[in-house]
Amino acid sequence: MKDILQDIVAHTYNLGFLPLVKISSDTETTIESMAEDRSVVVYAKTHKLVDEFDGIFGMPNLDKLALHLKNPEYKDNAKISVTKELRNGTEIPTGIHFENAVGDFVNDYRFMVADIINEKLKTATFKGATWDIEFQPSLASIQRLKLQANAHTEGNFFQVKTENGNLLFFFGDAGTHAGSFVFQAGVKAKFKQNWAWPVQQTMSILNLDGDINMKLTDAGAMQITVDSGLAEYNYILPAQIK
Amino acid sequence: MNKNLTATQNDYAYFLPATSGFYSTYVGKQRYGNYVDPARIPKSFTSGVESLNYLDPDKGQFYYDHCLYSAGHANLDLTKQDDSEDMFRNRNRATSWVLGDSGGFQIGKGVWPADWKDPNCPQAMKKRRQVLTWMDTLMDYGMGLDIPAWVARSPAGVAATKISSYAEAVQGTYINNDYFINNRNGNCKFLNVLQGENHADAEDWYQRMKHYCDPKKFSNHFNGWGMGGQNMCDIHLVLKRLVALRFDGLLEKGQQDWMHFLGTSKLEWATLLTDVQRAVRKYHNPNFTISFDCASPFLATANGQIYIQTETEDRKKWVYRMVPSADDKKYALDTRLFKDVVIQDGLFKNFESSPIIDAVEIKDICIYKPGDLNKIGKEGRTSWDSFSYAIMMGHNVWMHINAVQEANRQYDAGRVPAMLVQEKFDRVFFKDIVEAIFATSDRGIADAVVEEYSRYWMSIIGTRGATGKKTVNASTNFAKFFDESNTDSVKLDDEFTEDKQSKIEAMIQHDIT
Numbered sequence: 001m002k003d004i005l006q007d008i009v010a011h012t013y014n015l016g017f018l019p020l021v022k023i024s025s026d027t028e029t030t031i032e033s034m035a036e037d038r039s040v041v042v043y044a045k046t047h048k049l050v051d052e053f054d055g056i057f058g059m060p061n062l063d064k065l066a067l068h069l070k071n072p073e074y075k076d077n078a079k080i081s082v083t084k085e086l087r088n089g090t091e092i093p094t095g096i097h098f099e100n101a102v103g104d105f106v107n108d109y110r111f112m113v114a115d116i117i118n119e120k121l122k123t124a125t126f127k128g129a130t131w132d133i134e135f136q137p138s139l140a141s142i143q144r145l146k147l148q149a150n151a152h153t154e155g156n157f158f159q160v161k162t163e164n165g166n167l168l169f170f171f172g173d174a175g176t177h178a179g180s181f182v183f184q185a186g187v188k189a190k191f192k193q194n195w196a197w198p199v200q201q202t203m204s205i206l207n208l209d210g211d212i213n214m215k216l217t218d219a220g221a222m223q224i225t226v227d228s229g230l231a232e233y234n235y236i237l238p239a240q241i242k
Numbered sequence: 243m244n245k246n247l248t249a250t251q252n253d254y255a256y257f258l259p260a261t262s263g264f265y266s267t268y269v270g271k272q273r274y275g276n277y278v279d280p281a282r283i284p285k286s287f288t289s290g291v292e293s294l295n296y297l298d299p300d301k302g303q304f305y306y307d308h309c310l311y312s313a314g315h316a317n318l319d320l321t322k323q324d325d326s327e328d329m330f331r332n333r334n335r336a337t338s339w340v341l342g343d344s345g346g347f348q349i350g351k352g353v354w355p356a357d358w359k360d361p362n363c364p365q366a367m368k369k370r371r372q373v374l375t376w377m378d379t380l381m382d383y384g385m386g387l388d389i390p391a392w393v394a395r396s397p398a399g400v401a402a403t404k405i406s407s408y409a410e411a412v413q414g415t416y417i418n419n420d421y422f423i424n425n426r427n428g429n430c431k432f433l434n435v436l437q438g439e440n441h442a443d444a445e446d447w448y449q450r451m452k453h454y455c456d457p458k459k460f461s462n463h464f465n466g467w468g469m470g471g472q473n474m475c476d477i478h479l480v481l482k483r484l485v486a487l488r489f490d491g492l493l494e495k496g497q498q499d500w501m502h503f504l505g506t507s508k509l510e511w512a513t514l515l516t517d518v519q520r521a522v523r524k525y526h527n528p529n530f531t532i533s534f535d536c537a538s539p540f541l542a543t544a545n546g547q548i549y550i551q552t553e554t555e556d557r558k559k560w561v562y563r564m565v566p567s568a569d570d571k572k573y574a575l576d577t578r579l580f581k582d583v584v585i586q587d588g589l590f591k592n593f594e595s596s597p598i599i600d601a602v603e604i605k606d607i608c609i610y611k612p613g614d615l616n617k618i619g620k621e622g623r624t625s626w627d628s629f630s631y632a633i634m635m636g637h638n639v640w641m642h643i644n645a646v647q648e649a650n651r652q653y654d655a656g657r658v659p660a661m662l663v664q665e666k667f668d669r670v671f672f673k674d675i676v677e678a679i680f681a682t683s684d685r686g687i688a689d690a691v692v693e694e695y696s697r698y699w700m701s702i703i704g705t706r707g708a709t710g711k712k713t714v715n716a717s718t719n720f721a722k723f724f725d726e727s728n729t730d731s732v733k734l735d736d737e738f739t740e741d742k743q744s745k746i747e748a749m750i751q752h753d754i755t
Contacts, residue, residue, distance in 0.1 A: 038720040124724040156711055175697055176666070196714060220719040238719035242441045242478060242696075 001080050004050055005096070006069050007230045011044065013062035015204045018042060020060055022117045025053035031231065034124055039198050039240070040205075041124050044233040052082035055092050058117025065109050068098050077101035083108065126236055131215035131223070132189035133167060141183050142206045145169065148179050149199050157196040157240055160216065162187060167216075171199075184214075191218045195239035205235050245597045247306040247643050248299070253523075255515035256308050256533040257646040258341055258502075259296075259639045262540035263315040263326070268632045269295045270328030277325075278629050282609070286601030294598070294636045295329060297338035303636065304597040306643050310535040311381075312343035314353070318372035320379055330380055341502060341533065342381035345373055346435065346470075349414075350390040352402030358389055358414040359404055361421075370421050377430040383500060385468045386422060386454070388435035389414035391443060392471070408443065412450055419454050423462060431465035433502055436473045436483070442718045444472050444479055448486065455492050466500030474503045474534075475704025476713055477514065481679060481692045484518065488526055489685040499529040507536035507705050509552070509560040510661050512646040513653040514702065517662075517673040521680040536705070538562070539638035543631050549641035551594045554652040560659040562645050565590055567634060571625040573604040574611030580604045596644070598636035607633060661702050670695075672702070 012018040018033040031044035079099040098107040152171035159170040167187045172178030210228040220239035271277035272291035287293035289301035299305040317324045356366035377384035389411040393399040434455045438444030453459045487493040515532045522530040548567035583604040584590040608625035662672040
């Protein structure tokens, strides 16, 4: 239980722009979230069904959950369990009970009921895309992205272009300080559009632990897939434009 | 102190105070009786309550001949006498000019319920007919009756209008525009409202609606452009549109001479729009005139705020400074002038007076003393009565208009607001870029200049919508790649200021008095 909770927090709240999560669990366990500015939508599925997550509920105040999960009182032999209640004849998950080994340090983290999470978190259904470019980014490329992002902090986004079989990321333009670098070589597709994506969100996702795969379409979307070992998270970033 | 703001308008873009119905009611009703007790009217108001009527060059405490009034707030039934509407129903058309807002906002908010996508819906047809008649009868210019693109995201709007998508908003606007085109009598000139919440939608809307301004398509075409949605707050989009209009032949002298920006209150925009107006006049259409409106002077008062000064420091943000106004029952018998008390008693650090409030005593604002009961028989916390609000609204209107003109004067004298000059690498002035855009007769060059400064435009902050760095956002492609359910809320920053205005005015009239 603690592992999957830590995994969810790490791949949503810790990114800094996904404060609220919706869990749906029946024959499979899925996780959804969306940034308030719609810059990122994430769909995830755990590799194994999480039995304790039975039903639909929301996880608000993930900062609080993150603190409980890091609390040294719950480091060893803690009891961490999903609490449930019978409502309208159905047993629904209502929260997580944290109790240390000796039982004298407890916390209860409350879930958001299905009605409320469905209201608070819009359900964004991905229509699908034809991905023009797909690759596994190298650690070196991600490091180079960090270097450029640090050098160009005045901009919120970078632009993506293809040139001579390379996928290039551009920061700034002719009217500002500017820079570019090859993020991925050997791409076959040729982009006609110069789409922009948010630096901070892209960097945060690429910094996550796990196997990372990237897909881009010239129609204006990027998908970064991160397999943490416990779940596969698909982050979809609509390209940004005026 | 300038009592004739009409005379000092110069060639600046016109600011139009979006006149509050609460305010104009005083002017109108007092013509037919003592809506305000004559003893309550400040001695300095030489024409009584009519002194508040800035459209009247003789009786107003000051004269400014241009304003906006909304059909959404007006009584549209012209078959019946309505004293409260008299400021606009019985105005001198030779000495005043009024732009009628259409009530598209009311449609969007669901205040005018009907099936607006059905050309035969009787409720919609009645309102359509009323608005057109009202415009043709009373207004010099009028906004087309658009269905705002955001209506589909407003739950109240969807329920009341049956408009649930952008496509239906377009369809509803077609119906309204067709009706206006086919039935207008020519007395009122109409503006073709451009909507759209991002560049893609704005372009789509323009392409779908532009023919209503085209003399080749309609002999009684609309006569200019109304800038709504993202068009009114994103200078990049404004300049792109102006270039398109020019080269599409839809910004021609005597044909499409007017462009109005809805709900624009940033002081810098007063000067920016003057730059645009001058450039278009110089290179393309000498009649071209820009106007912009906002309700800030009225809303500020309703929120208890009073304008105290205008700040136009070079290379800084330019603002109208407002503070909470004097409101204390201890002043109810104090015959000192308002402008003196607020300084002497340390209420304000400074105060720029106006022709409205200059000779008003503090007791004319703070009318209730301890123990006094208001009109509903209760002792309220405030010392103000309704007419106190009206007086301060008049002051705020003068201050706002004067601020707009003063900003333009300072701009012409060489002072520049920070957002209209870029000095990071080269020194680039907004006015020089605008000059370059319109100086060329080559559309490709004009478009290229606009795009060259794409990032700079983001530093020119608009009043609402997506402004600044937020103009680059995911909304266009989100809509392309996702279907969204639970669209039960709409967040539009200050889009609902008209709504706020109505609520606040109702509060003033019914609770405080």
